Amino acid sequence: MNLLALETATPVASVAVYRQEQLQVLHSLHSQRTHSVQLGPMIKSALSGAGLQMTDLQGLAVSSGPGSFTGLRIGLAVAKTLGQVLNIPLCGVSTLDALAYRLRFTRGYVCAMLYARKNEVYYALYSCGGGQISRLTPLQAAAPQQVAGELAGYGEEVLCVGDGVLAYGEIFSRVENLVVSGGALNLPGADCIAELGLAMLREGCWSSAFDLMPEYVRLSEAEARLQAQNAGGI
Template identity: 50%
Template sequence: MLVLGIEAATPVAAVAVVDGERLLAERMVNNRRTHSVNLLPMIKAVLEDAGVGREDLGGIAVSSGPGSFTGLRIGMATAKTLAQVWGLPVVGVGTLDALAHPLTGQGGLICPILNARKDEVYAAVYRTVDGELERLEGPVAVRPGELAGRLERLGLPVTLLGDGVPVYGGFFKQQLGGMVFFAPGSACWPRGAPVAELGYRLLRDGAGKDPFELLPNYIRLSEAEVKWLQKQKG
């Protein structure tokens, strides 16, 4: 099954096409242009790179959060619109799941962290069991100090990755010492290939949705929603 993967939950815009779990083509940019400008040309280009047309696709996978509220909306809207127009099922893939996926098989814990602003990170904790990732905690929005405490209590070496590392890596190193390691910078950004590969597995297992049923996983309320609720209570 050919699957188009779309990642837009972070500052990175990325797309990929897989045939089952075999990567055919992938593109990624980390520039200052909005995802609404980047995504459609990248999707057209990656299909051409893969040598396939939209009629060859069996489904679409999209990063479903947590992440940037604006980026998630753009990515989800793009995936749902294409799925509706092309008559394809669509699935959401957790942003943190997709980040951790390429590190499957690594010993100890794997903990992707995304900068959630407001002195918080989006995080989840995984370990490899029988060749597959098992999620132990998350996804959550949590203060770095609380996350460090949780990781310390688990008592295993942990590899951190994600765009939260440049911001909070020093803090975690100070708190956890020799227990913490960092993935290479090239692994710190979500990619389209893991989204497409995990999406293929979901579609293969019958988890495809009608585009109107797919919703993002924001984890926490947006600033506008918080202010609205405060206004209602007032």
């Protein structure tokens, strides 16, 4: 299967192309420009590097969140447009699942975290091993102190990964059973989105362009203000 994968939930935009289910091209770019400026040229370059035309694609995978609200909207809008125009299946992959997937050959607990602003992280706990991941908790948002306390309660070693760990590394590094990762492990990456998307496609777990929705986990600032206003008016 020829598949295009997009990851735009973090400040690093990432595009991957798989040809016959083998990684051909992976582009990642951290820039001050928005993903809306970066994404089109990155897709064009990645497809060209893989020797494919847009019409050769047979599937799409995109990070569905949680993450940057603006980044998610950009990636999902592009993926949904391509899915509709090309009439091909579309998979939404959790950004936290993609983070944990990088550590699928480790053994034990992995906590994937993304920086969520407002003194919070998005997070989920996973069991990893043998090339597989299993999500043990829902996708959530909470203060890093609360997350650190929860993870300390497991007693066993937990490997923490993601830019949420980097943002609050001082908090997590103080907890005895937590190991803080570094380097490229902290980026979800379109390659991980692609491989999880391919697995979903094999299982028939895909969405139409109209059905795929983001996993924001919490309300946007505008939605929170509106909800507060409505509650105050009752």
